[in-house]
Amino acid sequence: MEESILFTSGKIGPLTLRNRTIRAAAFESMAPGNAPSELLYNYHKSVAAGGIGMTTLAYAAVTQSGLSFERQLWLRPEIIPGLRRITDAIHKEGAAASIQMGHCGNMSHKSICGCTPISASSGFNIYSPTIVRGMKQSEIAAIAKAYGEAVRLAKEAGMDAVEIHAGHGYLISQFLSPYTNHRKDEYGGSLENRMRFMKMCMDEVMKAAGSDTAVLVKINMRDGFNGGMEIEESLDVARTLQNECGAHALILSGGFVSKAPMYVMRGAMPLKTLTYYMPTGWLPLGVKIGGHFMIPSVPFKEAYFLEDALKFRKALNLPLVYVGGLISRKKIDEVLDYGFEFVSMARALINDPAFVNHMKEDKHARCDCGHSNYCIGRMYSIEMACHKHVQNLPEKLIKEIEQLENK
Known part of the structure; x- marks a missing residue:
């Protein structure tokens, strides 16, 4: 095995991280009133102190209509001081700060998002359960602009990076996937058309990010069920993000919250x-x-997305972040040896916020999740x-x- 790059610095666009580890954007449910709390502050501070290269605050909605949980961040001017307090604490510990942003689309309920949930197409969400309304063209442009405004707010809050959520069956993913996009206009049908909304969002994001904010995009390699996106189309999405949209890095994931939730996380849901x-x-x-x-079970194994991710590594030349089932130093080094620039973890850092420091001390470190x-x-x-x-x-x-x- 080559000498590990795990504890060497690495670049994502204009940003340099102290090592190759990222706290994945797993939803913390620590934002009552859709605003940061002391719990959120303490958790991300502890992960930063635990040695992470960059920690990601999870799943901030770009508009109120994009909220899927009562305890979820909603990026708006009133919460910027609270977010700034968190980024200051993260920076003090030597880590970088990122925030994942997105819109849940059909994965909500009027009682949470304040309106009939919207999506690429009309339908019914059994998980809420609720009627879902297909978006008008004028709304599509407005939501794309909201992504840009959210990036500007994130910068104001001291974030070094933003992560655009284009996977897991949320709104951008709902436009990309033939399972949820049945539109007959220029936003539906061919993959080129289904990517149109994503490209509009990314255009606003990159303009707002400017030259000093790193932009990562989380994508699905597969939706995880028949009738969803498969590898070939997802590779085209990835190439578009690299060649046309200017993304600085991609995070390679998979699964669809409304159809194949455990494909994302693996294992069983404890009912x-x-x-x-x-x-x-x-x-x-x-x-x-x-x-x-x-919520059917999907067996867990270490580095469960690796086989698919290697196809993306072969096809792309921008930095790639591997995520999915990393719980040991040995497997992390193996993934980095395959040419992924960064590794991302969530459950390992919920189990042990200092897991990165423990890996630095012990080449055989393994969290006990x-x-x-x-x-x-x-x-x-x-x-x-x-x-x-x-x-x-x-x-x-x-x-x-x-x-x-x-x-």
């Missing part, structure tokens, strides 16, 4: 945990009855946390965690 933290009503009852069908996905089950209702950091767990949740971790 007892999910329903335990939900507010009372018919939804937890529905999940108890049909959850195994709605057992992939029960308790953190994800809990995330939809209250703040994300590893069960190992939670006291007084109910016995039924302890049993579920043990059962899933000992499979």
Whole structure:
């Protein structure tokens, strides 16, 4: 094995990171009132102190209509001082700060986003459940402009980088995927047309980013089900982002929250945990009855996206960030040896915010995440946390965690 580049500096556009690690933009659920909280501040400060190259605040909506959770950031002028406090703390620890931004499209409900959810095409979202309205052309241009405005706000908040979410079945992904885009105008049909909205958003993003802000884009390599985007089309999307849109780096992911959620994260959804933290009503009852069908398990293995990601590494020459199932120094070094410039992690850093420092001290370091996905089950209702950091767990949740971790 070649000498590891893990603890060497690396560049993303105008930005240099102290090492090759990035805290992935996993939703923290730490923004009650859609604004940063003390919990969000403490968590990202701890990850920065734990040695990360760059930590990413997750999933900030570019407009109110883009919110899918009550405890999710919404980028607007009122929250900039709170975000600035977080970026200052991250910088003080020697790390860079990034914020993921996007629009959830059909993955919402009027009670959260303040309107009938919008998407590339009209339809019905069984997960909310709610009617969804296809966007008018005038709205498409307005949302693209909102991405640019969100980048300007992120810069004001002291962010070194922005991450544009173009995957996982959120709005840009809903335009890209033939599964959700049934439009008959110039935004639907051919891949060229389905990419039009993404290119409009990226045009606004790159103008706002200027010469001093790094721009990363998270994309799907596959949607993860029949009838969705597959590798060949996704490679064309990646080439467009590289050659036409000017993205500084791509984050290679996969999965569709409304259709194949565990394809993104792997393992099983802990349904007892999910329903335990939900507010009372018919939804937890529905999940108890049909959850195994709605959220099917997908087996976890280390570096589960690597085989697909290597096809993108071969086809592209811009910096690529590998994400998906990294829990050991050995596998991280292996991924970097394949030519990926950066690695991105989420669950490993929920389990151990100082995991990067531990890898620096020990070449055999491995975090002890057992992939029960308790953190994800809990995330939809209250703040994300590893069960190992939670006291007084109910016995039924302890049993579920043990059962899933000992499979």
